[in-house]
Amino acid sequence: MRARSILAVAAMLLSLTLVPAAQAQGRRGGMNRRPPRPEKPAPKPSRTPIDEFQKMSPEERQKALDRLPPHQRQQVEERLKNFNQLPPAQQQTLKNMYNRLNQLPPARQEVVRGAMNKFFQAPADRQQAMREELRGMAALPDQERQARLASPEFQSKFSGKEREIVRDMSDLLPPGQ
Amino acid sequence: MKECPLENGNSAELIVAYGARTLAPEVEAAFERHMSTCANCRELAAAQREVWSAMDAWTPAGISSNFDEKLYRRIATEEQGTWWRRVLRANWSWRPAMPVAAACAVLVAAFLLRSPAPPSGASQSQSQPKLQIEQVQHALDDIEMLKKLGVEVPSDKAGSSEQI
Amino acid sequence: MNPHGIESRAAQPSWNGRVKEDMAATATLERDAELMLRVRDGDQACFGMLLERHRGPVIHFMYRMVQNQAVAEELAQEVFLRVYRSRGTYEPTAKFTTWLFRIATHLALNWIRDGRNEKLQESLDQETPDGATRQVADRGRTVEQELVYQAKLREVRQAIEILPSKQRAAVMMHKYEEMEYSQIANVLSCSESAVKSLLFRAYESLRTRLAHMA
Numbered sequence: 001m002r003a004r005s006i007l008a009v010a011a012m013l014l015s016l017t018l019v020p021a022a023q024a025q026g027r028r029g030g031m032n033r034r035p036p037r038p039e040k041p042a043p044k045p046s047r048t049p050i051d052e053f054q055k056m057s058p059e060e061r062q063k064a065l066d067r068l069p070p071h072q073r074q075q076v077e078e079r080l081k082n083f084n085q086l087p088p089a090q091q092q093t094l095k096n097m098y099n100r101l102n103q104l105p106p107a108r109q110e111v112v113r114g115a116m117n118k119f120f121q122a123p124a125d126r127q128q129a130m131r132e133e134l135r136g137m138a139a140l141p142d143q144e145r146q147a148r149l150a151s152p153e154f155q156s157k158f159s160g161k162e163r164e165i166v167r168d169m170s171d172l173l174p175p176g177q
Numbered sequence: 178m179k180e181c182p183l184e185n186g187n188s189a190e191l192i193v194a195y196g197a198r199t200l201a202p203e204v205e206a207a208f209e210r211h212m213s214t215c216a217n218c219r220e221l222a223a224a225q226r227e228v229w230s231a232m233d234a235w236t237p238a239g240i241s242s243n244f245d246e247k248l249y250r251r252i253a254t255e256e257q258g259t260w261w262r263r264v265l266r267a268n269w270s271w272r273p274a275m276p277v278a279a280a281c282a283v284l285v286a287a288f289l290l291r292s293p294a295p296p297s298g299a300s301q302s303q304s305q306p307k308l309q310i311e312q313v314q315h316a317l318d319d320i321e322m323l324k325k326l327g328v329e330v331p332s333d334k335a336g337s338s339e340q341i
Numbered sequence: 342m343n344p345h346g347i348e349s350r351a352a353q354p355s356w357n358g359r360v361k362e363d364m365a366a367t368a369t370l371e372r373d374a375e376l377m378l379r380v381r382d383g384d385q386a387c388f389g390m391l392l393e394r395h396r397g398p399v400i401h402f403m404y405r406m407v408q409n410q411a412v413a414e415e416l417a418q419e420v421f422l423r424v425y426r427s428r429g430t431y432e433p434t435a436k437f438t439t440w441l442f443r444i445a446t447h448l449a450l451n452w453i454r455d456g457r458n459e460k461l462q463e464s465l466d467q468e469t470p471d472g473a474t475r476q477v478a479d480r481g482r483t484v485e486q487e488l489v490y491q492a493k494l495r496e497v498r499q500a501i502e503i504l505p506s507k508q509r510a511a512v513m514m515h516k517y518e519e520m521e522y523s524q525i526a527n528v529l530s531c532s533e534s535a536v537k538s539l540l541f542r543a544y545e546s547l548r549t550r551l552a553h554m555a
Contacts, residue, residue, distance in 0.1 A: 049312040050320070064310045069385070072249055076310065079317045086324075093329040094320050101319060116322060117411055134328040172328070189541035196544070197516075224548040231497050231551050232516055234490065237401035238410045244400070245392060248418050252425055 048095050097172045115168035130166050142176040196225030373437035381428045405513050406449040420445045442528045446510050453506045500550040508543035
């Protein structure tokens, strides 16, 4: 009985080892043929989960939504609808900002998210000032952005805390040319 | 109130209850009669009422509109994990299943060796993890927050070249 | 009559108003416990009802404990998550709110103990996203009144912030949640006399710090 179990385990391990190799061979079409070097794919923009969701078939989408309680499902549908109603250019810009945020290292993401929270907590007029500053910086090349952040005008226009918020949130801006 | 509560050790609870206006009416009336002749109690009680009303000024902040949604999402994520944990924690006895598993593995291996390789596209899509609806919700959270920032610029250069 | 010989509403169950309050409280107790038992039996909608009833008090308690809205909401999420996780073993041995605030207080005290508040303390002007500063701005105060109000509020918050955390929790439950000594004692797992002592020391300290406001 014990010997049979050992044999069975050995057979299973052997088969598990052989399967991937055999599959790989099958795909290559022969043992001696060197696999063609895969062409370097053109850099693709990252898709957001929203894009992935919208790319799914209606049935798949339905299935994914069915996993949510009814009120949440309704909320998601509503939020997606709202997003889709935005002008395409704004949708695209928001997706780009989303990707930039989510491609940052986790610790940096935390910092940027923290800066956004602080931004929302600032009085409306200060939010507007910071918003305008960031919009202005978006049009600048990287070097000029850095120069702007170090400029006396920037220093005098914002408090220390606000400067930090703007600096951290500038990670969301498109790369300057 | 025959004796001063400051002298008989009852002052603390009395003063707090007086400040909170939770004294029984007859006790409150008795204490007020006493205060009319006792400056120390009067001063202490006035200070406590002042503290009480100053604390009233601290009204709580509003609650995020998506508080419940976030909570339900966390619950849903946990529930999802629970199924797997139950399976993994179960007190399985693997030994009797070994020969059966081995036999299945051999059969699967034989089947795979005989069948043609699937098209590369199909294999890619199979190996990709399925999109979780929670990821969509997180993305919507982020995107809505970014929209609220109002810093997006229409001439987002990176965006114009990116195809979705 | 309580041990100190002071009759207060909290210590006088025969008092008419108090009896009515007690009846209402008992009804609430039964309602919450009943809802929780139904959650235990798999009725998700009842969890939503409990959340609806207690979301505000828990978040507000957390906010006053940690003085940061985002952290307060995060901790409150954890409170309700723990309630949900414990549904399978829930037994209505204590008042539901006592159990709920025990979880909340435990989380808040741990957070304060770990010193995580130091990094997150914000200035009063910037801390409240849709909170106090904006709420009062809508109440038609003049700029001057608003400034006076903000200064007063700042002092209150600072005075509360420097209280030892357990005293702070006791004061928050007594003042804002209007809990009785016995319930606070149950939440903090201590005796009623210990609660009284905590409260009296806390209010003494607050009187000293806030006396000049009179």
